Amino acid sequence: MQSLGDKYKNWKANLKKKFIEKNTYVERLENRPPNVTVEDWKWLVDYWNKPEVQAVAEKNSGNRALLEVLHTGGSKSFACYREDMTTEDYEPTQIDLFMKTHAKKNGKVTEILVCKHEKFDEYLANQESASLTPNEFYITATGPVRHGCMHGYGLGAPPSKVLGPKTSGQSSFGSYSQVCNKLGNVLNEMDQLKTNMCERIEERVQEETKKIEERVQEETKKIEERMEERIQEKMMAFMAQYTQQFQQNRR
16 A cells, blocks of 8 residues: 555656646646546646645655755665675675665765764674664664665565564554554545545536536527517517508508
């Protein structure tokens, strides 16, 4: 589910990046991706045009700009890097992956990365006497695990898979905490989906109501025109009959 959710978010982000960067609303509607229906594309454009959605997008862009550490691994996944670095006698640690994927091709790194590299180098030099495993030390140097995934291992790598099994108390608490977090995320997604569906239904009801009103007005206009024509015809017939009788009486 997490993988599908991320793929859906990335798909929407790519659509917005490639097709929504136009000046006017009409241009955005006309710049529809070939694999998206007209109705769905209009809904997406209207959704992205909402002030509250634009505010969230600007906030996320600002948060992205504040990130201190960005990997330089390109589009290649961490799993592929780890697979390439794995041998029969050695499996790379998070420190190995970090140092592999956070340095430019020319070897240059930012000041923040230099500090982290120095911490890792110091740990590796004294690894035999260290009380922490490489992966445990990595967490102390880079920060706590978030969203249930380990830094540098990509999507779907929980701490238990990388660090090994926990004690029963830790495992129970961790499982309960993860379940609560997942449940909260699911409930939030359901609320958002419900809100979006209600908005779409309301928009469709308004559109259908407008169409019905237009049809009623059109039919009413046609009826009034037909009644006017019939009245004119009766008036003409009456005048013709009256004129004829008047002329006969004069004779």
